[in-house]
Amino acid sequence: MTGVLVSTTINGDAVQFACPTDETLLDSLRNRVGLTGAKEGCGTGDCGACSVTLDGRLVCACLVLGVEANGREIGTVEGLVEDGKLHPLQEKFIEHAALQCGICTPGFLVAAKTLLEKNPKPSEEQIRYALAGNLCRCTGYDKIVRAVQAAAKEMRKK
Amino acid sequence: MGHDTNYQDREFKIIGTRVKRPDGIDKVTGRAKYGADAFAPGQLVGKVLRSPHAHAIIQKIDISKAEKLAGVKAIITSADLPDLTGSNRGMTDILENCMARGRALYHGHAVAAVAAIDEQTAKQALKLIKVTYKLLPHVTDVDEAMLPDAPIIQDFVLQDGKPSNIAGISTFGHGDVDAGFAEADVIVEKSYKTEQTHQGYIEPHACLANVSSDGSGELWVTTQGHFSFRVVCSTLLGLDMAKLKVTSSEIGGGFGGKTHVWTEPLALALSRKANRPVKLVMTRDEVFKASGPTSSTSMDIKIGAKKDGTITAATAMLRYQDGAFPGIWGMLGAMTAYACYDLKNVKTVGHDVLVNRPKVAAYRAPSAPMAAFGVESTMDLVANEIGMSPLDFRIKNAAKEGTQASYGPVYGPIGIGPTLEAVKKHPHMRAKLKKNQGRGMACGFWFNFGGQTCVDLNIGPDGTVSLTIGTIDVGGSRASLSLIVAEELGIPYDQVRTNIGDTASLGHNDTTEGSRGTFSSGMAAIFAARDAVGVLRERAAKMWDIPVDDVVWADGVATATGAKHSNLPPLTLAAIAAKAASTGGPIAGHNEVVADNAGVSFASHICDVEVDPETGSTKIIRYTVIQDAGKAIHPDYVEGQFQGGAAQGIGWALNEEYIYGADGCLQNTGFLDYRIPVCSDLPFIDTQILEIPNPNHPYGVRGVGETSIVPPLAAIGNAVSHAAGVRMTHIPMSAPRILKAIDDAKA
Ligand code: FES
Ligand code: FES
Numbered sequence: 001m002t003g004v005l006v007s008t009t010i011n012g013d014a015v016q017f018a019c020p021t022d023e024t025l026l027d028s029l030r031n032r033v034g035l036t037g038a039k040e041g042c043g044t045g046d047c048g049a050c051s052v053t054l055d056g057r058l059v060c061a062c063l064v065l066g067v068e069a070n071g072r073e074i075g076t077v078e079g080l081v082e083d084g085k086l087h088p089l090q091e092k093f094i095e096h097a098a099l100q101c102g103i104c105t106p107g108f109l110v111a112a113k114t115l116l117e118k119n120p121k122p123s124e125e126q127i128r129y130a131l132a133g134n135l136c137r138c139t140g141y142d143k144i145v146r147a148v149q150a151a152a153k154e155m156r157k158k
Numbered sequence: 159m160g161h162d163t164n165y166q167d168r169e170f171k172i173i174g175t176r177v178k179r180p181d182g183i184d185k186v187t188g189r190a191k192y193g194a195d196a197f198a199p200g201q202l203v204g205k206v207l208r209s210p211h212a213h214a215i216i217q218k219i220d221i222s223k224a225e226k227l228a229g230v231k232a233i234i235t236s237a238d239l240p241d242l243t244g245s246n247r248g249m250t251d252i253l254e255n256c257m258a259r260g261r262a263l264y265h266g267h268a269v270a271a272v273a274a275i276d277e278q279t280a281k282q283a284l285k286l287i288k289v290t291y292k293l294l295p296h297v298t299d300v301d302e303a304m305l306p307d308a309p310i311i312q313d314f315v316l317q318d319g320k321p322s323n324i325a326g327i328s329t330f331g332h333g334d335v336d337a338g339f340a341e342a343d344v345i346v347e348k349s350y351k352t353e354q355t356h357q358g359y360i361e362p363h364a365c366l367a368n369v370s371s372d373g374s375g376e377l378w379v380t381t382q383g384h385f386s387f388r389v390v391c392s393t394l395l396g397l398d399m400a401k402l403k404v405t406s407s408e409i410g411g412g413f414g415g416k417t418h419v420w421t422e423p424l425a426l427a428l429s430r431k432a433n434r435p436v437k438l439v440m441t442r443d444e445v446f447k448a449s450g451p452t453s454s455t456s457m458d459i460k461i462g463a464k465k466d467g468t469i470t471a472a473t474a475m476l477r478y479q480d481g482a483f484p485g486i487w488g489m490l491g492a493m494t495a496y497a498c499y500d501l502k503n504v505k506t507v508g509h510d511v512l513v514n515r516p517k518v519a520a521y522r523a524p525s526a527p528m529a530a531f532g533v534e535s536t537m538d539l540v541a542n543e544i545g546m547s548p549l550d551f552r553i554k555n556a557a558k559e560g561t562q563a564s565y566g567p568v569y570g571p572i573g574i575g576p577t578l579e580a581v582k583k584h585p586h587m588r589a590k591l592k593k594n595q596g597r598g599m600a601c602g603f604w605f606n607f608g609g610q611t612c613v614d615l616n617i618g619p620d621g622t623v624s625l626t627i628g629t630i631d632v633g634g635s636r637a638s639l640s641l642i643v644a645e646e647l648g649i650p651y652d653q654v655r656t657n658i659g660d661t662a663s664l665g666h667n668d669t670t671e672g673s674r675g676t677f678s679s680g681m682a683a684i685f686a687a688r689d690a691v692g693v694l695r696e697r698a699a700k701m702w703d704i705p706v707d708d709v710v711w712a713d714g715v716a717t718a719t720g721a722k723h724s725n726l727p728p729l730t731l732a733a734i735a736a737k738a739a740s741t742g743g744p745i746a747g748h749n750e751v752v753a754d755n756a757g758v759s760f761a762s763h764i765c766d767v768e769v770d771p772e773t774g775s776t777k778i779i780r781y782t783v784i785q786d787a788g789k790a791i792h793p794d795y796v797e798g799q800f801q802g803g804a805a806q807g808i809g810w811a812l813n814e815e816y817i818y819g820a821d822g823c824l825q826n827t828g829f830l831d832y833r834i835p836v837c838s839d840l841p842f843i844d845t846q847i848l849e850i851p852n853p854n855h856p857y858g859v860r861g862v863g864e865t866s867i868v869p870p871l872a873a874i875g876n877a878v879s880h881a882a883g884v885r886m887t888h889i890p891m892s893a894p895r896i897l898k899a900i901d902d903a904k905a
């Protein structure tokens with residue numbers, strides 16, 4: 001097993017960790033950096049629970065290698081709070097009861113944030129397709145879509 | 159102390175408001191700790207080796223090479239798990255399901271497990287374990303398993319003294335069905351099949367086990383019942399119950415699948431052997447292969463009715479597979495099949511059948527959706543034959559207060575009639591349908607369950623209140639329970655915090671199943687709060703030096719009654735708590751209860767679909783859930799249960815199924831091939847909450863979590879038959895099945 005030292009930026013902080021070359025970014029984040037917000041629901045890119053951003057692009061952390069983070073910027077759910085304030089999406093998810101068990105929530109928040117950065121005024125259909133890579137088994141997605149709509153509205157006010 | 163469990167009509171101040179849940183902030187920031195998020199110093203990684211065969215004798219397990227691999231700290235086989243269960247068959251089955259004992263009974267059955275210093279080493283060790291199998295004939299289909307020459311799964315199961323795969327036959331009903339059918343103007347008889355589905359919670363099973371050499375241990379685990387896990391794990395491992403502390407993590411979905419132990423005893427056994435903490439997390443592939451899905455079924459339904467719409471007789475022959483170990487799934491199907499209706503003559507027979515598949519577990523109103531599919535589809539067929547609308551036909555035969563249920567009891571006030579009347583009035587019923595679209599409806603029933611429950615309510619020195627519960631929170635129940643305590647004490651919601659206690663901090667609590675969380679812990683919380691109010695009044699009386707009878711508790715303060723006390727300003731909870739040290743010590747309330755009579759629940763669903771006649775693919779256009787909640791403590795989370803159950807039902811109806819090959823192996827063990835509904839598959843799901851108080855709960859609460867999965871299979875089946883002109887009798891109604899039905903109908 002060969003190990004590699006990785007220098008990366010996570011949620012704006014410079015971070016270093018060492019990992020085997022075949023380890024997923026998800027395992028590196030969870031087991032070496034100690035950020036367990038991203039979850040493993042499948043490990044095969046099918047559930048989106050591990051959603052993070054890599055240089056601003058939405059990726060499944062279970063399909064990226066830890067070593068690929070070298071020299072790049074990672075964004076996780078832990079980075080959504082800014083200056084001690086919840087992101088409007090986080091606010092609206094709580095307010096609209098958009099989570100039941102909450103295991104899918106970090107992935108949905110990261111995916112929805114990426115969507116709203118690109119498209120501040122998505123239609124219901126655009127939201128549904130943008131979030132189609134994130135599985136939720138509890139909610140039937142109803143309150144999730146409503147929370148994203150409410151957050152988008154709130155963010156447009158600013 | 160005895161408490162009155164009867165419903166009392168009252169005005170609520172904050173029950174029914176949509177407050178923010180206390181665990182929300184942790185869950186949107188990634189701080190909440192789920193099963194796989196725990197860490198213990200020195201922890202090892204546990205991994206399980208599973209049978210690649212459906213049915214095989216395990217002739218030899220050679221661990222010599224694996225043992226020698228650097229970094230491997232423990233390897234266990236069934237030899238490390240001696241049978242300590244006595245003659246308790248249920249426990250022996252759990253033990254054997256956790257790890258095969260000489261025979262692999264299904265594809266994915268555990269045969270050995272390792273603990274190693276890291277994931278890579280553990281995986282490598284699994285590859286080095288050499289198992290010699292001798293293949294046996296297998297059977298995975300429920301009907302084939304009942305044939306006389308089918309391979310026998312369990313030797314101890316006998317019918318008429320002969321080995322059989324039929325582990326149970328349960329009969330329910332009343333009246334004389336032959337006489338009833340003789341009276342009928344119309345009789346419809348039809349057979350149906352439903353395929354096996356998985357609960358599909360997004361969080362795989364995960365635990366962290368830590369057993370010390372003195373025989374004490376800790377288990378951190380994602381579970382619906384940490385107290386039951388303690389009972390099972392300590393029994394299987396021979397540990398003292400009091401020495402095994404089980405802590406429930408945040409749970410990433412369960413729906414019944416986390417009521418059973420799967421790998422936890424293995425993690426404990428590995429930890430004991432390695433003398434180090436062991437973290438064991440199932441892969442998604444393992445979750446599908448080896449944690450219990452729901453039954454696949456086959457059934458024959460027969461309903462007879464008079465021209466005026468009165469049902470004269472109804473029967474159901476149900477065959478449910480249990481996986482490789484006996485269960486009660488066919489029995490539950492037989493109990494629920496006709497529970498929505500007021501029938502003079504009814505008979506249901508449920509068969510529990512063993513096959514070479516994983517041990518079946520509960521899945522949200524377990525067994526009811528399949529039976530409802532058969533019955534509610536047939537109800538539509540009968541209505542068509544007599545020329546009545548399916549809705550009016552159901553209204554005419556709906557069970558009501560005083561009806562003897564087909565499974566025995568006589569109903570109190572119930573919600574089936576009101577949900578049907580609400581369907582009639584709902585705007586959904588008047589929405590225009592376009593080409594290739596169709597509308598269907600169906601009803602559903604679930605018992606709900608109460609069970610053993612206890613809570614502790616402690617008032618802090620600053621007057622804030624902490625409620626410790628032993629049921630777990632699958633979807634917002636901590637918010638609901640805090641609301642209840644705040645309502646009883648007359649204080650703001652924010653002043654109450656509900657926490658889930660581990661097994662060392664509370665008495666036994668039954669598993670959180672049967673929609674019992676808010677119902678039973680809610681009942682105990684009401685009583686604990688009332689106990690605390692008693693103490694608060696005593697303390698206030700002491701502080702004022704007046705008789706306790708002169709003190710009343712209302713709106714969060716103690717007030718001295720009567721003119722002679724008019725000089726005494728009211729005492730707040732904080733003021734009384736601050737003086738607790740000098741008035742008798744900490745202030746608390748407790749309650750232990752067996753919360754029976756959780757209140758049966760009924761729902762009616764309406765669904766519009768569009769079927770593409772070229773491809774057979776089906777899209778849900780509109781969906782409405784109408785259900786009786788008794789009393790909705792927190793409407794958001796009640797609606798959430800309605801919507802979530804409907805979505806699971808939609809997935810089951812249209813797409814989800816376990817696909818077995820001719821080799822008896824499961825072929826679709828990932829979310830790519832076992833496709834659950836995604837966001838773009840579904841419309842908004844409309845909900846309507848009815849509140850018909852449960853007479854056996856002080857607030858009228860009924861369980862709400864499960865019933866919503868019961869009607870969708872049939873509602874969608876009925877909608878598809880209107881949209882495409884074909885009656886679907888096999889679930890899931892996947893595109894190829896619908897296309898075939900359309901083509902067959904043309905031919
Ligand atoms: S864990 Fe990465 S997509 Fe499921
Ligand atoms: S809230 Fe449980 S999976 Fe989405």
